[in-house]
Amino acid sequence: MQNGTDRTIMKRNHHVNQPLHPDIVLIHCHDLGRWLNIYGMPNVPSPNIARFAEHSVVFENAHAAAPLCSPARGALFTGMSPYANGIQGLSHNAWRYRENVLTAPERLRPLGYHSALIGLQHENVDPTVLGFDECPGQGFLPRVNQVVDATEDWLSQLAPVGTRDPLFLTIGTWEVHRPWPHEDYSPADPAQVDVPDFLPDNAGTRSDIADFYGAISQFDDGFGRLIAALDVALDSANTMVILTTDHGAAFPGGKSTLRDSGTGVTLVIRPPASWEVAPHRVSNVVSHMDVVPTLIDLAGGGAPAELEGVSLLPMLTGEAEGDPGRLVYSAKDYHDTYDPKRAVRSKSFAYIRNYEPGPKLQLAIDLEKSKTRQSMGDAHMEPRPNEELYDRGIDPAEQYNRAGDPEYAHIKAEYAAALHEWLTSIGDPIDKAPTPPAPARSRVVDSLPAVGRSAAPRATADW
Structure with a gap:
């Protein structure tokens, strides 16, 4: 089923005489980073998310596997890095999954889950190929209010718990992607915004952030409606709700970089209430690639070897705090330009390798046209170094490159080797050769079957 018109499959239940697996809801938005009051930005208008966090586990150091939409989401929904899963650039530029790569709904289906996608996705131009059992709206309801309306309608038709399979529902929204026009979003007061350390604090930046806050506020309002609808239709005692975003916020030095401001993401997970987990925060580093192994673990399966993440369930239940020395990885290849780089980070350090010459910040077109860019000068146009190393203990904004400092030589060598x-482990050849563009889509692959008919009779003259 792809269009959601027939719900009969939802009424089958393989677990009638067994405890149900939890329903799982994954809510994901665009370009939010960690721009929320729960992450130390007190003036961000996000009260509904803050209330949700009061009953949840907040991951303070979660990272995307890429700082761009399609590659980040590809890793989120496969548990594999962009090179391994195939999506190394935007899906509308022909990037797509490699053959035999399985997505989260495909991993959960053998474990008894029924899946649905409502709203935005950015992994393929055709959402019906992503492995979901249902795609109501065909993945083309991007704005948060549309998405909430569609979700409320879909949930109103859902069979009761105990008469259906456990559910994996993903809900995606366009917000908070640029642009933020005033006819769509009401801006905040520029004097009352939080300006992060990686941005210049001036009138242009503050005006830009004020517009951004308008989009965040509308997303937060929609998020509050979503949680209310979910808590009516689903049993919160047996439902896990995950909130995340694809990558960092769309500001120069954020989105499209491999610094914390580019890969750092919101990750807030509300466990089933029946688990009686005390709300808490996790400071150790985790990855978007941990989500699929977590879902498989939650469903009672075992994560296959090709997945690059680890299950977060021990951290969710409070049984473990995670590994303080863990390393996580991220990558960038194609956005609107070719900009290849890779990174490894821990809680303490971040190491970035740039594989092509270029400016320190290679800005996407929406960032180049932003109010922030127009008011920040041109220092970011200076040539980039081949290597970057940041000491997060004294430089959490990752603004001071220590790669050339002899005192950090042993750290740089350790992280470069990692x-x-x-x-090498994933077979990524970027050390040896540039990443080629995505193979073009083909009508041989994507076309409909030929019409089976004989040739039309030739017209004859009637005289």
């Missing part, structure tokens, strides 16, 4: 080992 990055090389990761690239």
